[in-house]
Amino acid sequence: MTATPHHPLPPVARKVPTSRTHHGDTFVDDYEWLREKENPEVVAHLKAENAYQEAVTAGQEALREAIFQEIKGRTLETDLSVPSRKDAWWYFTRTLEGKDYPVYARVAATDSGDPLADWTPPVVEAGVALPGEQTLLDGNAEAEGQPFFSVGGAAVTRDGNLYAYAVDNAGDERFTVRFKDLRTGELLPDVIEGAFYGLAFSPDGTRLYYTVVDESWRPHQIRAHVLGTPVEQDELLYQEDDAGMWLGFELSAQRTHLVVGISCAEYSEVRLLDFADPAAGLRTVLSRDARVLYEAEPFALDGTDGVLLTHDRDAVNSMVSFTTWEELAKPFEAQEWRTLLPHSPEVRVNGTGVLRDFLVLSVRQDTLERVQFLPRQSLGTPEQRPTMEPAFAEELFTSYLSAADYDAPLVRLGYTSFLTPVRVYDFVLPTAAAPEGELLLRREHPVLGGYDPQDYVATREWAVAADGTRIPLSVIRHRSVRQDGTAPGLVYGYGSYESSLDPQFVISRLSLLDRGVVFVDAHVRGGGELGRHWYEDGKKLAKKNTFTDFVAATDHLIASGWVDPDRVAALGGSAGGLLMGAVANLAPEKYAAVVAQVPFVDALTTILDPELPLSALEWEEWGNPITDPEVYAYMKSYTPYENIRPVAYPRIAAVTSFNDTRVLYVEPAKWVQALREQSTGTEPIVLKIEMDGGHGGASGRYVQWRERAWDYAFIADALGAGALLPGAGPQ
Template identity: 75%
Template sequence: MTSTSLQDSTGTAVPAPPVAKKIPTERTHHGETFVDNYEWLRDKESPEVVAHLRAENAYQEAVTAHQEPLREAIFQEIKGRTQETDLSVPHRKDGWWYFSRSAEGKEYGIHCRVKAQDSGSTVADWTPPAVEPGVGIPGEEILLDGNMEAEGKPFFSVGGTAVTVDGRLYAYAVDNSGDERFTLRIKDLRAGELLPDVIENIFYGVAFSPDGTRLFYTVVDESWRPYQVKAHVLGTPVADDVVLYQEDDAAMWLGFELSADRRHLVLGIGCSEYSETRLLRFDDPAQALTTVISRNERVLYEAEPFLLGGKEKILLTHNRAAINSMVSLADPAELEKPQAQQTWQTVVEHSDDVRVNGAGVTATHLIVSIRKDTIERVQVLGLAGLGTPAQQAPVEPAFDEELYTAGVGGSDYEAPVIRLGYTSYFTPSRIYDFVLPTPEQPAGELLLRKESPVLGGYDGSDYVATREWATAGDGTRIPLSVLRHKAVRQDSTAAGLVYGYGSYEMSMDPGFGIARLSLLDRGVVFVIAHIRGGGELGRHWYEDGKKLTKKNTFTDFVDATDWLAKSGWVDPDRIAALGGSAGGLLMGAVANMAPEKYAAIVAQVPFVDPLTSILDPDLPLSALEWEEWGNPITDPQAYAYMKSYSPYENVRQVAYPKIAAVTSFNDTRVLYVEPAKWVQELRNKTAGTEPIVMKIEMDGGHGGASGRYVQWRERAWDYAFIADALGAAELLPGAGLK
């Protein structure tokens, strides 16, 4: 590694970018050999590698030092709009109201509860208590103070919590490094003491058995894939914990949850194309797992066992002869027959225009999550007559805005209400309770419990969100969400930013973001490109942007950029691009395809060396990716196709724009080595003079550093880099904090 001093355009001395030495490593597959000069950077235990990464940080700090006042301004805007002392809306579970508090100056939330009262009045008993920010209430208990837990630790994140039905024991899992391996502890809430049971290296998710004697948790293998569900009997050695199930297929993911009525442990095994559910009955002394539908049937489904009129039923959300999925009802006895002989009752029919995302039950109603016209919605219908001609019509809570997101935020099985979360681009997060329909109130009732406060004189009417459509090269219409300050004029002078993801059927749904306001207030037109590979327009939209159609994701993003350049809103020379993780792969791909279209690109935790990663099944999560990208190990066509777009292997001798790769040393999903190699190759090949930097958080994971203030500063760094590159550092007249 070498480094010398240079001068920037102002004459200020800055170091030259670090130059990693080249140690050629050959990788041969399907008769093709690729020489990788920087694979040695993968050794995170090497002092030389760590020194190189620190040199990268020193370089980016020097190159971007002039952005510090802008970063500080954006950070203060985020902070100034955020009510730092706040709380969540309490939710009721097993006779308690649970909620969390945040406090000014504190990085982490404080998890609390207070005893619920039962008066016999449905409305009163399910109305959350009036909890005030910064003010305790009689009987309030602190379950977990994240600030105390994080004290003296470089990182802090909670990976799951659980409470026994009787409310006595509280389990919580904590990560102090960012590698998403958690330590689980159990607190006796009555005694206020920790139990001696401590379980190391677990994955997300914990749950108690209904009788509170066992604790279920998930373990990952060496490639960071969750592959075991274990049961710990309280008070016994962890070494004696029983493996309830182990998934040996390296391409399958494993998880679990309790059924809504808590009569079953539900194990979910699957990939993006098919799945398998196994059930454990808590009242079965033999504790034998039963399979609902075998993975051999190649059906992608979720199963919810429940009692309907006192009879055992299984609710299936599935894609059997239904690419957008549908909801059916089945008797367990039917599922024991060969599938061709099974009879299922249709509950929600398949539609080419409606994507069914999932379904669940309460004691009285079916809750269905759907996506229609790109928007996520919630529908409910009574269990009476379910799957028969007497089935009730669905009821959908009505909202006023065109572009919004509404989703189920949780419910208690016996509750007469369900909790809904609602947001839009310029409506701060709202929490509603939706009173489930009854014969007396067939439309239900929507009760607003809270709208997250936004300080600093925020007025949503200062901003505009519209749905526009770009046209892809193959004629496909690509939905765009275009966000701007109302003061921006359509005179082709503004700056623009295009954001995208486009993988794993994940949708970039409308949502409020305080940090984004800082860009809009500087006149940046913010475009969210709902490109293929996501889920905004149903399963076809996803299928048309994965495996051997993956390049549609990249070309759609470029076409969205072209729409913005020609829209009349922005100066075509003042457009930047932003994306993270698989969206970081997108950034690397479009940088190679169309570098001239962007003034700057920010790639967050970017998956820019995908072929190297997926060719090695021992690397974290690699085998799980085969269903998304193809298996280049066994399939020469998949190998050739991936190699044709892999950002690292397609860097070419063109003038690249300003590029920032933002990553974390302990990220287990996209390893730091990918952007580290990528920026070296970019610097080797670029024919331009724009800086290419890597910012690495040495104590963070896939989501960056922990702590809200640190995360605000990270977002301020990204946005300052973009605004500076676009010449959009100054606030519009009258915009900003009031």
């Protein structure tokens, strides 16, 4: 790439050829040395990359500032959450104007004997303390003087006296756990270093369970810390040595058991620790040898103790069954499980929660995530009643379980759509007197600046892939945009790990819509929008479907007249960043700009090295190129770094973080070097690296708003969409 009157020369990393040979194939990598994170030359190079992108994008500064101010102007800076009840307390957060982080607080609940009244949250007002309000953790005070701040979990003992919280000050997702006596406000001397996400106290509050990651950043141990004892003496409850398995835990619905989950993308194993008899150790529900992907919960049916299973045994979209410990003791093929919710090819069951009188089902139907309820009293009868769910008016929406207490008369639901800000509902559970239940709106997240949802439109369209598969698209636009082939467009995609792009309201997206940009979520294969098969058809040796689906989505938008073929940009992050790199190689001529956030663009190098963070866990998603030559050849045919070619690449921005432990900074750093070397075009290719951030970027809401403004200004500038539509923008 040569300098132009507007762009200086980019930094050029020296070449240090490194050979990588597998299955008789040798790949020479000139930039692998950039992996040397402690090398001063690497750090200097990355800083030079930042200086280059700052120079190249200097002309976008006014647009960035405008978008930042729009985000800020629409956001209620002094905000609060709706309190959630746990045991004898209401827990909530406050955010303050000018402050980056929330303040975590609580207030005592009352028990009057009226269940609905006792579970009606107190009204919290900005700047007004509730009687008896107690601060648990002030994130702003904790973050003072730190380059990064993130809370990775918190737990309170059942008696409400002790509070444990985990803090990350580097962005590497390794947390320091501290303990606070809420009666005195004093910190206990106990400190746990290097913990991972998730904390839970035992019912008696004497010990805290936590996870630890190994050198490859995989959670592999669950430990128990007894308060007042040295951390070095913490009990190792369980260690998972299979490098391809992820480890985690949670409490059972009645908090009688610790539920340990060990899983990959294709099968799992659950072990239970009974708090009534912890000396008995962990009890395996179903061995991973059965190759069943399942979740398990202690459960009683018709007076018989057993286990509730949400599983894919002969059920690709999963189903719900009950079985006893006697059955689980038999050989797997001989076990009989009682069906509670049969399999459906149209409904994907993602999880099941247990309440005193209901099962709560998290399902995906017609691409949408929703919550359904199944009465427990009907589970043992042949004429099982059908599931029911709260009714919402919009066509495209997301509803999800936010909080549930086993004995509560209601559950907390979240609701959002492309046009509706997040709403907090309490759903009063159905009774004989009110069989449909009742939705109580507790709060709709406010949007300032005169936001009117009638100014925008969100519709579902369908693109058609080369193999005839119909691909759902969510098309969001300002109402004034016409379908005449002149509008700029942004196509967003992910398409991995069965993750779905669900309808959600995003304040920052309004800044693009108000500039006439048609924003499109492409629900490509590899995600989970249309059930398990949608995921299976976009992974391993079918992974290329993800990339070609995205191009087909782009072609549909152009052919349908929604966008100008010369004014289309692409956006994706992490595995969606791999998608961006693959699409840039497949069809560079279709995009005016590509923004790849923390992009997994050197996937083959990473997965070939099981010592690198999370590499072995990726084998169930992409295949194992170490042992399988077919997987190696297939991956090499699409991974972005290996397939850069001499074509005119569009304007590209790779956005990453120096301390990201999931997708290492070296991947985009190498990628942009090779792109510049091969590109026959003149469009700038930049690397923006946050030197103090993690996989989610820098911490602090104001910094995150500026990061989003940077991405959107880069896109809007490339699309010639810097000006607001007449009458649009915060008023």
